[in-house]
Amino acid sequence: MSPASIQVPDALVARMSDAAEDAYPEECCGLLIGRRQETGDFTVTEAVPSPNVAGGDHADSFEVSPQLRFNLMRRLGDGPEQIIGHYHSHPGHPGEPSARDLEMAFEPDMVWLIIAVENGLAQPPRAHIVDTDTAGQAGGFREIELHASPQPTP
Numbered sequence: 252m253s254p255a256s257i258q259v260p261d262a263l264v265a266r267m268s269d270a271a272e273d274a275y276p277e278e279c280c281g282l283l284i285g286r287r288q289e290t291g292d293f294t295v296t297e298a299v300p301s302p303n304v305a306g307g308d309h310a311d312s313f314e315v316s317p318q319l320r321f322n323l324m325r326r327l328g329d330g331p332e333q334i335i336g337h338y339h340s341h342p343g344h345p346g347e348p349s350a351r352d353l354e355m356a357f358e359p360d361m362v363w364l365i366i367a368v369e370n371g372l373a374q375p376p377r378a379h380i381v382d383t384d385t386a387g388q389a390g391g392f393r394e395i396e397l398h399a400s401p402q403p404t405p
């Protein structure tokens with residue numbers, strides 16, 4: 252079953268875009284919480300900002316705080332909502348996964364939402380998913396449709 256799209260409430264797109272502009276010229280990042288529908292489509296219900304804890308230059312790298320992720324997983328438990336992916340910004344680069352992103356894409360079925368920031372202005376977000384091959388290994392990115400929705404879907 253291959254996911255075709257991801258739905259993100261307008262308000263969350265606005266919040267992540269603001270964070271991307273605030274962090275410029277560095278990368279912002281955070282986690283996406285939501286559900287995966289039976290159709291394979293994703294619905295985002297929450298975007299949780301994280302400090303960028305990458306060891307390298309934050310202009311072209313990011314890392315979500317492991318502690319934040321751990322705390323979130325504990326909070327969500329086995330409820331219907333789970334961490335379905337993360338977001339980060341690309342200051343001065345297109346909203347496509349970078350070579351570095353590809354190296355980090357070892358978790359299958361995670362959504363990568365990327366917000367390009369050009370001259371300090373956030374561009375519309377784009378979403379990619381880590382594809383898996385028949386052996387279940389992560390095998391690169393595939394772009395999926397992103398729909399901004401006026402209301403969170405119940």
Ligand SMILES: [Zn+2]
Nearest residue numbers: 341348349352
């Ligand atoms: Zn990136």
